[in-house]
Amino acid sequence: MTALTDSTGSAAETAETAAAAVRSAPGADWSRRTRAALGVSGIAAAAFLLLVLVLAVAAPLLAPTDPNTQSLLDSYAAPSGTHLLGADGLGRDIASRLVYGSRTSLLGPALVVVVSLLIGIPLALAGSWYGGAVDAVIARVFDLVYALPGLLLAVLAVALFGPGLTPAVAALSIAYIPFLGRIVRAAARQQRVSPYVDALAVQGFGTLRITVRHILRNITPVVLGQAAIAFGYALLDLASLSYLGLAVQAPGSDWGVMVSDSDALAKGYWLTVIAPGVLIVLCVLALTVLGSRISGERPQPYLRRRRTPRRTVRTTGAPS
Numbered sequence: 001m002t003a004l005t006d007s008t009g010s011a012a013e014t015a016e017t018a019a020a021a022v023r024s025a026p027g028a029d030w031s032r033r034t035r036a037a038l039g040v041s042g043i044a045a046a047a048f049l050l051l052v053l054v055l056a057v058a059a060p061l062l063a064p065t066d067p068n069t070q071s072l073l074d075s076y077a078a079p080s081g082t083h084l085l086g087a088d089g090l091g092r093d094i095a096s097r098l099v100y101g102s103r104t105s106l107l108g109p110a111l112v113v114v115v116s117l118l119i120g121i122p123l124a125l126a127g128s129w130y131g132g133a134v135d136a137v138i139a140r141v142f143d144l145v146y147a148l149p150g151l152l153l154a155v156l157a158v159a160l161f162g163p164g165l166t167p168a169v170a171a172l173s174i175a176y177i178p179f180l181g182r183i184v185r186a187a188a189r190q191q192r193v194s195p196y197v198d199a200l201a202v203q204g205f206g207t208l209r210i211t212v213r214h215i216l217r218n219i220t221p222v223v224l225g226q227a228a229i230a231f232g233y234a235l236l237d238l239a240s241l242s243y244l245g246l247a248v249q250a251p252g253s254d255w256g257v258m259v260s261d262s263d264a265l266a267k268g269y270w271l272t273v274i275a276p277g278v279l280i281v282l283c284v285l286a287l288t289v290l291g292s293r294i295s296g297e298r299p300q301p302y303l304r305r306r307r308t309p310r311r312t313v314r315t316t317g318a319p320s
Helices: 002-023 026-057 094-130 132-146 150-161 165-192 195-202 207-218 220-243 255-259 262-266 271-294
Strands: none
Touching: 026 094, 026 271, 094 132, 094 165, 094 207, 094 220, 094 255, 094 271, 132 165, 150 165, 150 220, 165 207, 165 220, 195 207, 207 220, 220 255, 220 271, 255 271, 262 271
16 A cells, blocks of 8 residues: 555656656747747737638648639629639639738738848848948938838839839838838847947957847847838738739739729629738738737736816905
8 A cells, every 4th residue: 555655656746747847848938938928919910820821821722713713603602602702703712812812912021021131131230230431321221211102112113114023022122121121220239239249249259240140139039020010011012002903913813903803892792802801901910919029019008097086175265
């Protein structure tokens, strides 16, 4: 009986020790810190964006039919087992077009953000490190480009090179360089005056190693957060250009192209237009929330103003 009790106790202690080891493991600690940093809203936004990304990657497997298959017999068909969200004026399945449309709708903004970061980060790090005239010139270039509206640059690029996704992405990439570069420059300048930078320089570390392996690493949350927010803005800009017929062209599957189907809206078939519009709004909202949580911004709680009871002041006559 005593041996059985000892073996049971030792088994319980072993299980408790294993559970404590799992809880203290680096992966579990990272997961716990990530959940605490993102919060409920950040996790919900990340889950939604992950779902949209899975739809884009696995579009050939998940889409019910080919997005460009036309069937005039199914023109403006109601949602059913054959067409989950109905069909448009040409009988094309709306659900399939939404799934395939996520590809171009996400690819264009991703290219804009990547190109902007590849150009903006080196310029921002160079300006923050060298300072003086170098920083002044880079700052003035950022201000000059930032003053130009991105959509106007995209329209000019389309006018010069013709409509398409490539000219629009190239123009918006130029317009988004200062949007990301200014924030990276400000964060890097704060790190530049930190004592650890001087200590690394005294130890003989080079400029490239200090800026990339230490300064850029410390400001990575800010960079990723602003990149997510810029992704949402670029998605909205490219959808607007596709709506105007300047980026992705019909009959291509794109959310902006689908929103431009004014004929369906005029005939009362609102789902053809509302469904891609809702997806655009939800993606931009999720990217904004996720970017704010990654960069460290916390939602401010709503503070109710306490009402103080009014004091009635009694006026009395002047003393005689």
